[in-house]
Structure formats: C-alpha cells, structure tokens
Amino acid sequence: MLTSDTWTAVRLTAELAALTTVILLIVGTPLAWWLARTNVWWKEGVATVVALPIVLPPTVLGFYLLVALGPQGPGGHFASLWGARTMAFTFEGLVIGSVIHSMPFVVQPIRNAFQAMGERPLEVAATLRASPARAFWTVAIPLARPGFLTGAVLGFAHTVGEFGVVLMIGGNIPGETKVLSVAIFDHVETGQWREASILAAGMVTFAFAVILAMTLIEKRFARAGA
C-alpha cells in the first residue's frame, strides 16, 4: 500500500520524536525544576526564551537554526570535529532543532507540576532526614508524574507534527531528514494524492489517539488525587 520510501519516513519520524522526547525529559526536568523553585529575578526571562517557539513562526526559528548549524555557525565548528562541514541537513541537526522547537511543550507541564506540589512535600521529606537528592527522586518526581506524562506526550506529538523547522534545516533526504510531514508535502507536490491522503489520515488518527490518551491519563490522576 505504501512505498518503502514512505515507511522509511514513518520510521525516521518515530525515531526523531522518541529521541527528542528522551533528550527533552533529561534536559527539561532540571530546567523545569529550576524555573519552579528559583527566586532570581531573571528567571521569567529564561522562561520566555524557552516559550518563544510557541509564538515564533517555525520558519523564523528554522532560519536561525540553519545559520547556527551551518558551516559558519557553532554547529559547523562542532561538525568539523568529526570532519563534517555542517550540521544542517543531518539527522543530528534535526534532533537539535526539534529539541528547541518542542522544549516549551515539555518544560511547561513539568514546571507546573513541580509548582503545584508546593514546598510542603519536600519539607516533610527533609524533616524525615531525606537529602535534597533523595527528596527529589522519591517525592518530587513521583508527585510530578502527571506533568511528566503530559510533557512527554506533547513533546513527542509536537515533534511528529513539525514541518516548518524541518523544511528549513532538514532538507529532504530520505532516511536522513525526510520525515512524515515533509513526505506528505512531497507527495502532494508530485501529485501522489493517494499516498498523501493515507499518511494524512494516519496523522489524524495519531493526533486523536494522543489527545484522547492524555485526557484519560489526566482523569485517572485526578481521581487518584495524585
């Protein structure tokens, strides 16, 4: 029904979204923790920078990323370490772009969850001799679980759906940077409407499942009172 080229795009998209989500959970958790708990006056500045991709046209973000990842930018210098000229038009570059682009969708729910639990559970842990690290792993993380789930689902879904950034920094290299959204665009361009409509319907189903799953998860947590 679908060409092997299309299947490659599906696999590549899943890989990109999974990797991006994992990286975002690792990078976003300490950032969300800091944003939730610090009192420095410039923290909302940092929060705003993190939130920028929500408002910016993806092409603008993509343009700056292209410059940054290109031969003249830091990405190019970095790429020269393994003898490449640029990080644009590579899978790695795409991962970096996706991480930045999807960051607010992961950081915000986790930050909200950390803020919602308040100071008290951590104070209780401290009075029970738990070090700050133990309190973080055994109290803060489990209590923020709904935030982590929401963040992970949103981050994954948003990465799957991104188009503008990919178009700017990804090019259209099959197996390397040709993800689903670009593939659909490609099919339409070349008149392959059947392929395009199958993929589009698949995306609709996926989006529906994601939002439904998230609603159900949130409902379950609300019932459990966590």
Place this chain on the structure above:
Amino acid sequence: MSASEGREIQASFRGIVGRFELDVGFVAPPRGVTALFGPSGCGKTTVLRCLAGLHRIQQGHCVVGGEVWQDATSFMPAHKRPIGYVFQEASLFPHLSVRKNLLYGAPAGRLPAEAGAIAFDEMVPLLGLEGLLDRSPEKLSGGERQRVAIGRALLSQPRVLLMDEPLSALDRKTKDDILPFLERLHGLLSLPVVYISHDLGEVERLADTLVLMENGRVLAAGRFVDLQQDLSLPLIAERDASVRLEAVVQGHDPAYGLLRLTVAGAQILVHGAPAPAGSRQFVRVQANDVSLSRERPQATSILNVLDARIVGSSTLGHDVNVVLGLGAQGEGARIVSRVTRKSWDDLGLHDGCAVFAQVKSVSMTGFRSPVS
C-alpha cells in the same frame, strides 16, 4: 523506649519574617512537653520552623543537647537535624501507602539496638494503625492521617519532636480521640516535645513547660502550673481560666463512685473510676467553680470545702481573680477563684486573709506519669 539521655533545647531567633518582627528566646527542658502558646499570627510556627531548620532567620542561635544547630556562622540544614516534625495538615505522601509513609524516614536496615529506639511494631498498635498499613493516604480520615503523620515522625528516631498544632485541622470528636494517644506518647517518650497550640484545653492536657507568646515576642516562660496562676499574665484572665493540680490517689469509695485524692495542702473527692492507690492523676479546677466563704459553710452540698489563704488578687472588670494557697497557712498548692467585686468588698476579703474555698467541680484530665 526506655529513658535515653535527654536534650535541652536553647533557642533564640531574631529577625524580620515577611513584615513581621520576631524576637524570641527560650529554653525547653530535656524531657516533657514545652508548649508554645499564643494567638494565631504571633509567630509560633515560624519559631518551630526555625528550630527545624526549615526557615533560616537572620539572627538565630539554637543549641540542642550541646550540639549547635545554628549560630552566627553555621546552619545545619533540616535534613541533618535529628527532629520529627508533625505539620498542621498531616501532609502524607499521596503516592505511598501508609506503611511506606511510616517507614520513609526510618533508618534503613535493622533498627538500632540502642536504648530509646522506637520500633515499628510498637508504634503501629499504639497509634491504632493496624488495619490501615496497606491503604493509600487518600482513603484515611483526618484523624487517621494525623496519627500516621505522628507515627512517621517518631519512626525517624528523632531526638526532638516538633508539633505544629497537629490537632487544629480536626473536628472536636477526632481531637478527643487523638489527645489520649498524645498523652500516652508523652508518658512513653523520653525526648523533648515542642508543641504549638492556640487551644488552652490542649495545652492544659499536655504541657509541662509553657512559652507564652504575643506579637513575635515571649511574654513569659516557665512551668505551666506556675504561669497558670500568675496574675500578671493573660492566662488567668481567660474566660475559662483554671489551674491544673497534681494529685495522688488515696482510695476509692465504690458506693458513691468517688475517688479520694490528695493534693498539696488538701484532700479532695472527685467522681471517677477506681484507680490504684498511690497513682498520680492530674485534676483541673476552674476559677469560676471556686467560691469563697469566710466561715466554714455548714450543711452544704459541695463536697470539697478546702482551707485556704488568699495569696494574691487582681481586679478584672467587675470580677476579682483570687489566688489561693491551699491549707490553713496557704502553704499548699495554688488554685484560683473568680468572685465578683461586690462579694470581695462585702466579705472584706484581702490578701493574707484565711478563707474556705468551695470547689463546685473538679475534673480529671487524664492519667500521666508526671515529668520533673
């Protein structure tokens, strides 16, 4: 839970908290309950948070059992202090079962064999938690939750127990269910307890030492029974001012259901269940229940008519608070009587005057092995 070496608490905290100025200093004895008592918003909770290390005040000095927890140069973080803290709301971890909540702060591995260790298997029945261990905290009632919180704090093997109005979020009945637990704990534990309350009834049942606070300052500190009858302090002016007396059981009269007790300077009769002779009991006498007579009342229905002498008095509106020393010379325990100013004048009462105190009712406030 045998006696271990107690720890005296020396604390002084000075600084601005929000828009509030705190300046307190007190010493809590190494055993027994020290109550921080005062109106809401007088800074009690802040003091307790400073003691726990949850709040770092500008100028703090805190030494517990010879160990410096805070001074001008050092500050021991909360998780390094051997404290147990019971918050106003139970604050159980919602993601853990009751059992895991109880054991969260318990030292890993085997319990230390050292004297004074609080064992899980002892604590659970004491607090009545047997049937609840595998439940989630959400499935507990308010009183059950607070009992778990108390057990959790104790199982972390604290050397000091800090309690911030642990009963204030509970209704009257639940409160009355938990107070006996606290009284029992009081007899069993050999560690100092700092207990915050704005409920005089609670303080009466639990406190040995009292730190009276007002507007971020200490008004007075000392033995609870001494402060209760201090004419210069607000306790005696409370509507239901009373004194607590330590009594020894002499015997029981089953025909009338009366317990014979002695307090310093007097013998009294109290309604009560039989108790072993020689056991100790706290009784409470309310100032409004004590009337005075200059002559021994004849043929009165009042059971307790006690020889006493007026040792102090102060006017309060149209009433006079009279501090009495029990016994013919006023050498015994002190009680307080509240009479009208008219009676005071008509009877020609004055300090040093010998009187008969008619005590209309005496209530027992629970058995307890007294401290100190």
